[in-house]
Amino acid sequence: MDIRSFIDSTYLKTASQAGLDENQNQEVVMVFVKEAIQERFKLIMIRPEMVSLAKQIILNASSNVKVGTVIDFPEGNSTIEAKLEEAAQAIADGADELDFVCNYEAFKNDEIDLVKEEILKGTQLALAHNKIIKWIIEVAALTDRQIIQLSALIKNVVIAHFKEVDYTSVFVKSSTGFYKTQYNEPNGATIQSVIMMLENASPLPVKAAGGVRTYDDAVAMIQLGVKRIGTSSAKAIVNGGNNQDGY
Numbered sequence: 001m002d003i004r005s006f007i008d009s010t011y012l013k014t015a016s017q018a019g020l021d022e023n024q025n026q027e028v029v030m031v032f033v034k035e036a037i038q039e040r041f042k043l044i045m046i047r048p049e050m051v052s053l054a055k056q057i058i059l060n061a062s063s064n065v066k067v068g069t070v071i072d073f074p075e076g077n078s079t080i081e082a083k084l085e086e087a088a089q090a091i092a093d094g095a096d097e098l099d100f101v102c103n104y105e106a107f108k109n110d111e112i113d114l115v116k117e118e119i120l121k122g123t124q125l126a127l128a129h130n131k132i133i134k135w136i137i138e139v140a141a142l143t144d145r146q147i148i149q150l151s152a153l154i155k156n157v158v159i160a161h162f163k164e165v166d167y168t169s170v171f172v173k174s175s176t177g178f179y180k181t182q183y184n185e186p187n188g189a190t191i192q193s194v195i196m197m198l199e200n201a202s203p204l205p206v207k208a209a210g211g212v213r214t215y216d217d218a219v220a221m222i223q224l225g226v227k228r229i230g231t232s233s234a235k236a237i238v239n240g241g242n243n244q245d246g247y
Contacts, residue, residue: 002238003218006227008044008068008207009036009234010247012177026050030057035235037063043097044068045230048090055094068097068132071122074178074223076136077100080118087125097132098122099173104138107150115150119157127166134207134228139193140179140186147193151200158204171228172201177210177247186211188247191220198225213243 011032015025018181029046033054036044043066046054054067069090078092089100100122107115126133137150154211158170174189174197181187188210193224197206208221209230215237218229233243 001219001223001224003041003215003229004238005042006218006222006229007039007041007234007238008043008045008228008230009039009041010177010209010232012045012070012073012228012232012247013045014047017075021169026053029053029130033057033065034061036065038060039238041065041234041238042228044098045099047073048086048095051093051095064164066096067094068099069095070136070176071100072096073099073101074176076103076138077105080121082115083118084124084125087122091125091129091131095131097134098126099134099136101136101138101176102154103149104141104150105147107153108142108146112153115153116157118120119154120161123158123162123170127162127169131172132169134173136173136176136209137197138176138179139174139189139197140181144192144196147196148200151197155201155204164203167203168205171205171207172197173207173209173228173230175210177230177232188212189221192226194221194224194226210247211232212237215240 015022029050033044045068048069051069071087072083135154179187189208194208205227207228208226232245232247
């Protein structure tokens, strides 16, 4: 099974997180973008400040690889206005897809109206510009019940306010890959969390991010019904190797 069309090849480390200077980190991003072009991945997922660079490389190569970026990453607790401003700039810079970190802490604190409003306004902005949007719910920060509830909340907001033709452009995504868990528990997608998302987000598509370690893991996720897989070891996974980076 050729899984390349499901793969969002991902590099989201800052220079300091990678132990590099800014120029070196930019070089890493360029390598990831060129690899995504060569391997014909669906998309390259990078931080907002790298979007213009990636877009230019892809245009120069006459490639169909899409550029995705993250919004309010990784905590997701900024104001709605700040999220929309960051997203608007990413769109202006050429981003094709926007992965918003949902304010899951607000959700956990029963600030449901706030969460509904950011889902509505973020989705409106993305769809108005013909962009795909993915809402990261950070499954490692949630109980099973909360995964179910937040997946359903996103679905219900989309169904209430948007047309059926738009549903395939609004994903529910599992994880940032940057959440710190206790006792070294998984901080990315698991089979259990993905099943709950699929069952409660449908008809919205689901992206499994983090935790996909091997080609077989990826195939298992796809067979469950996942439409995208985010990984920082995309080339290794599609060629039968292992994910060495944890995302």
